[in-house]
Amino acid sequence: MGSETVRFNVGGTVFEVAQSLLDQFPTTMLARMASETWHQKTTQHEPIFIERDSKRFRYVLDYMRDGKVMMPYGVATLESMEAEFAYYGFDRVSSDAIHISSYPVYDSVDYMHQLEAKAQAKVKQCDEELQCMSLALSMFQEFRNKNQTIFYLDHFATKDPAARYIHNKGVLQGQKYLNQYLAIYGLECSVSKCVKGMNQLAVKKMGK
Numbered sequence: 001m002g003s004e005t006v007r008f009n010v011g012g013t014v015f016e017v018a019q020s021l022l023d024q025f026p027t028t029m030l031a032r033m034a035s036e037t038w039h040q041k042t043t044q045h046e047p048i049f050i051e052r053d054s055k056r057f058r059y060v061l062d063y064m065r066d067g068k069v070m071m072p073y074g075v076a077t078l079e080s081m082e083a084e085f086a087y088y089g090f091d092r093v094s095s096d097a098i099h100i101s102s103y104p105v106y107d108s109v110d111y112m113h114q115l116e117a118k119a120q121a122k123v124k125q126c127d128e129e130l131q132c133m134s135l136a137l138s139m140f141q142e143f144r145n146k147n148q149t150i151f152y153l154d155h156f157a158t159k160d161p162a163a164r165y166i167h168n169k170g171v172l173q174g175q176k177y178l179n180q181y182l183a184i185y186g187l188e189c190s191v192s193k194c195v196k197g198m199n200q201l202a203v204k205k206m207g208k
Contacts, residue, residue, distance in 0.1 A: 006034040007047035013054035014047050021064055028089040056084050063090070068097045076100070136181035139203050143187060175201075 006022060008015045008030070022031045033048050050057075056076050059069045069081065076084070078098055085093040169177065175191050182188055186206055194200040 008033075008057075009047040009049045010052050010057040011050070011054040013057075015054075015057065015061065017061065021061075025064060025090070027091070030088055032089075052084070052087065056081065060084060060088055060090075063093065063097065069099060071098070071100045073101045073103050132178055132181050136178060136184065136187075139182065139189070140185040140187060143185075143203050 004020075005016045005018055008017060017030070017034075019034065022028075022034050025031055033050075059071055059075070059081065063069050063085070071081070078095060078100060081098050081100075082093065082095065167174065172191075175189060179188050182203065183206065187203055188206045189201050189203045191199055191201050
């Protein structure tokens, strides 16, 4: 051809490939498309367009260079890559030459930040659940000793981190959330105003 490189536009992404690499695979579609016979039908400076997936094509090039493919998780399956090689005219590509990682590889900083935010939210949720479980356990222990326990939230919340969470969560929502864990012990709680104007939390057996 006289040109040292050939440009392919694969699915909108342009790749520049050495002519010497294509010459090593003369029976492939890529080599035929880069030949003088084919290329005279196209504009000299325009890349040759191929309607295929560009992410997979880069691994086709890797195979041409190295004789094997090392693919990250999620790009393609073994079957889809075998179909890709067949489309480009590669004969008898061994499945042993295609290695696909079992673990995901993240190439987007934004996506990594999204994963980090989700993980932080999950940790926060688990921390809140542990706090409520701890509070429910302490209430059960108090109830077991006294048969009925009344906590003054306005005072109690300043001493116990779990109770402080319930206090800050809001009375109605906190009561509903706490009851999910008290139910493990057959207990339930209710919040009301006491004579001193403080919020009081009464714990009793369910249905009583």
